[in-house]
Structures are given as structure tokens and as C-alpha cells.
Amino acid sequence: MKKTRIALLSVLLLSIVTVVAAESDNPHFLPNLFPFRNDSGILKTFNATGTLDLTGPFFQSLGTNGRTCASCHQPGDAWSISAKSVADRFEKTSGLDPIFRTNDGSNCDHSIDTTTVEGRRQAYSLLTTRGLIRVALPVPAGAEFDVVSVSNPYACAETTTISTYRRPLPSANLRFLSTLMWDGRESSTQTGTTPIAFASNPTDLLSDLAHQSVDATLGHAQATTPPTPQQQKQIVAFEMALSTAQAIDFGAGALDAQGATGGPVSLSNQPFYVGINDPLGLNPFKTPFSPVVFTLFPASWANGHSANEHHRDRASILRGQTLFNSKPINITGVGGLNDATGLPLIKGTCGTCHDTPNVGNHSVSAPLNIGIADVTNPLDVSYLPVITLRSKADPSQIITTTDPGRALITGKWADIGKFKGPILRGLPARAPYFHNGIAANLKEVIEFYNARFDMGFTEKEKADLVAFLSAL
Ligand code: HEC
Ligand code: HEC
Secondary structure: HHHHHHHHHHHHHHHHHHHHHHHOOOOEEOOOOOOOOEEEEEEEEEEEOOOEEEHHHHOOOOOOOOOHHHHHHHHHHEEEOOHHHHHHHHHOOOOOOOOOOOOOOEEEEEEEEOOOOOOOOHHHHHHHHHHHEEEEEEOOEEEEOEEEEOOOOOOOOOOEEEEEEEEOOOOOOOOOOOOOOOOOOOOHHHHHOOOOOOOOOOHHHHHHHHHHHHHHHHOOOOOOOOOHHHHHHHHHHHHHEEEEEEEOOOOOOOOOOOOOOOOHHHHHOOOOOOOOOOOOOOOOOOOOOOOOOOOOOHHHHHOOOOOOOOOHOOOOOOEEHHHHHHEEEEEOOOOOOHHHHHHEEEEOOHOOOOOOOOOOOOOOOOEOOOOOOOOOOOOOOOOOOEEEEEOOOOOOOOEEOOOOOOOOHHHOOOHEEOOOOOOOOOHHHHHEEEEOOEEEHHHHHHHHHHHOOOOOOOOHHHHHHHHOOOOO
């Protein structure tokens, strides 16, 4: 039954895609809410200004290597890239699409051979298997640590500039951001950008996004001149108008039917201000924190009258939502949380860190170290570099990590391994997960938390949480 439905839907979608493609070989627009298929359903983007114009500066080559913002921020991949879609692009273009450039698309920018397809296959393996871009960051002057050594499997072992490997974050749903970039480097005084705060929002965010568009053009696109102020404005206005989310689940049907408020249109109406649901008392109106972060799927949505063919899948998504909102987590050893509060044990939930209502990022800037960059890790990190750092204040202290994270921006010893908690919408369109792509799928995300925080999930609970995250 389910298989037939999926097949029917695919045929339907294929025909929609064909119709649009037939309009022109080089389409100039996408209809609003255009459907994009992924493994668990259909993702759509709601554009507040209507039809999606594919001709603006976001889609133009503004640099010297042929890349556009869309090279790494694809509408069908929730405005990020999935490793799978990059692998498809590699096969279609024999590794010549502009995303495959050696400045930051290859595992390293030297000691590679990109003259043959086989050479390119090797050179871009992290991009095609994990969707990773090489982000090279200088060790800040006056850092509280020395870089003792870098062991990098791809020869990028420089110690004054550190090669890190990061997933593109979605360039949509941006009005909810409290931090720009995984390490916050586009919203930090250290880089001359503006921290995002209640009193200055959204002016801070808009200027940070403009700054980010300049850095992305000069960096990723290797431009010799920055985009004009007009182009920066257009890029920011374009990104800010986009709300993206899973809209239809193959098992559960429309995610915004019968009282449910999933999908991108509801998301575009979701209220937000910086601090809206902070658990540490940082709400500007002193509104108390609620762990019930996601309220997209009401119990009535899964009511078991036999007319509802989606009942079983809806019930699973609903149980997953309840687990997200209530399953106890003993939070220990999290840098930026346990140390910052002086509480070695915080009895929390997923929402303690993913607190923005129906969005899931942190509603105030809160770089955290939950161990994703750790060398000793429940998930496979063998494809990542190992960076050894030594404290200048206390040289007996050594940390090995696969990515120093925010410490490469602030220079602070305490910031090693800290990253932002990202927005949790559009997840099924953009595997793998975490800043370094160590979770190949959402099941592995849950396995990480199960091991890291000893959560004791049953197999059924894991499946329910995956069903829920796949419906975001
Ligand atoms: C070569 C791939 C690539 C290209 C091209 C690219 N980006 Fe990105 N983008 C990334 C990566 C990787 C990150 C995350 C890096 C990090 O946080 O360290 C990112 C992050 C972002 C973010 C941050 C979102 C958040 O949640 O903090 C925005 C916004 C963004 N990019 C917009 C753009 C724009 C606008 C352009 C074109 C001017 C562009 N990007 C071009 C790879 C790319
Ligand atoms: C102690 C804080 C904390 C708790 C508790 C927590 N998370 Fe996270 N979460 C984070 C941070 C920080 C990241 C980003 C880490 C990184 O990539 O380095 C993250 C990333 C994620 C991602 C990956 C998103 C992406 O775009 O790659 C998912 C999915 C996720 N969390 C789901 C959950 C679920 C489900 C739970 C409850 C079982 C949970 N989290 C509990 C802090 C937390």
C-alpha cells in the first residue's frame, strides 16, 4: 500500500519537474512552494515575495571560479547540500561542476591531481561522501593555546592556518538566527561583525548577513572585488524571505493538514525574538522557559478513525515530538552549559539546547561543546584531522580535537570544540548532520545522543524520534 503511494507520488512529482524544466532549459523562476522530493517526503520553500527568482545575485557567478551561492545552497536540499545530491552532481558532470573547485571544495588545496575523473573523485571525496567544505581559519593572534601538531589525512597539515571541514548551513529560515555560522564568526566582535541580541535585532542580523555575503563571494567564489552594496542588499533580502521545511511525509501525508502546523507556510508565521525561550533566564520579558518546544502536531492529527490512512505514521511522529519535548537527558560535561552555570548535572531535554519554538536552534547565542568534534566519539571521525592544542597558561593541559570550533575565532581555551545548535527544519533534505557530517542519517544523530548522554532509548523510541525529525 505504502510503496504504491510512494510510487504514485514520485510519478506525479517527476511530471511536475518535467513541466517546469520544459518551460525553458535554463529556468528563470520556480513557482512558490515548488515541491522537492527527498527520501521521506517532499520539502517546499515559501518565499514571502512570491515566485522564486533564479536570476538575482544569489544565483550569479560573482567571482572567478564559476560558483554561485546556489552551488552550495540548493533549494531542494533545504538551501544546504546533501552529500547524496553532491555525489549525483559529481557523476553528472564528471566532477567539473563549479562546486568542485580546489580552493575549498577538495579535501586539500595541494597534493592533489584534478586532471582526471579518478583524481577528482579522490580529491573531492569528503564533499561527495559527507557534503563537507574545507574551511581554513588562521589561529588568532594572542590565542590562549599553541598548536602542537596537526595530523591531516589529506596533507593540509599547516599549523598557523587550520583546515576544518564543515557542512554548509541552510541559507533560509534566517530570521530565527541568534548566531551566524557554526562558530559564530559572522556575528562576533572579533571579526568586526555584530553579536545578535534582542535590542539590536534584526539590524544586527542584516548587517552580519551582508558581511557574510562579501566573505562568501571573496572566499568560496574567489572574487577579486566584493559584491556591490546593491548586490549585498539583494542577496540578504532574497535569503531573508525564504522559509523552508518538510511539507509532505510519504507515510503521514500533508504535515499541515487537520490542525497540524508543519510545512513552510506555518513556519513563515512563527513568532520569534532573541531569547524567546531561553532556559537560563535570558528571555527579555522574563517569560519562563518551556521544554515543550515543538507543538506542530496536535494529538487530533493522529486520531485513529479508520478513514485516516496515515494514522500509524502520524502516531509515530507525534510520539517523537513528545519524546523531543520530554525525554529526560542528564546533561553533563557540556562546555558552555554545565561549566557556565556551575551545575555539573542539568536534568534537561532536547529542548534545553534546541529551545526556539518550532524551529529548534538556540534562541540566544550559546556556543556549546557536546563532543561532536571529539576524537573519541561514538560515531566515525576517522576521516577528519586530529589537531593537538596546548594551553599557554598551563602547558600540562593538552586537548586533541578534530575541529577547535569557536576557539579559532576567540582564541579562548574554553571555547575549543564549541559550535552553535543549528535550526532543526528541513532536516530530511540535507543529510549528513552535525558540523562535520559525522551522522550519516537521523538514526545516527539519535545514536550519538544515546551514547553521549546514556539516554537508554528503546528501538521504538529511536524510530519515533527519527520519524519526527524527518517531518521537520
Ligand atoms: C563552496 C560552498 C559555499 C558557497 C559557494 C557559499 N556557501 Fe554559504 N556556507 C557554506 C558553508 C560550508 C557554511 C558553514 C561554514 C561555517 O559555519 O564554518 C555556509 C554558511 C552560510 C550561511 C550561514 C547560515 C547560518 O545558519 O549561520 C549563510 C547565510 C550562507 N552560507 C550564505 C551564502 C551566500 C549568500 C553565498 C553566496 C554569496 C554563499 N553562502 C556561498 C558553503 C558555501
Ligand atoms: C546539551 C545541548 C544539546 C542537547 C541536550 C541536544 N542537542 Fe542537538 N545539538 C546541539 C548542538 C550544540 C548541535 C550542533 C553540534 C555540532 O554540530 O557541533 C546539535 C545538533 C543537532 C542536530 C544536527 C542538526 C544539523 O543541522 O546538522 C540534530 C538533528 C539534533 N541536534 C537533535 C537533537 C535531539 C533529537 C536531541 C534530544 C535527543 C538533542 N539534539 C539534544 C546541542 C544539544
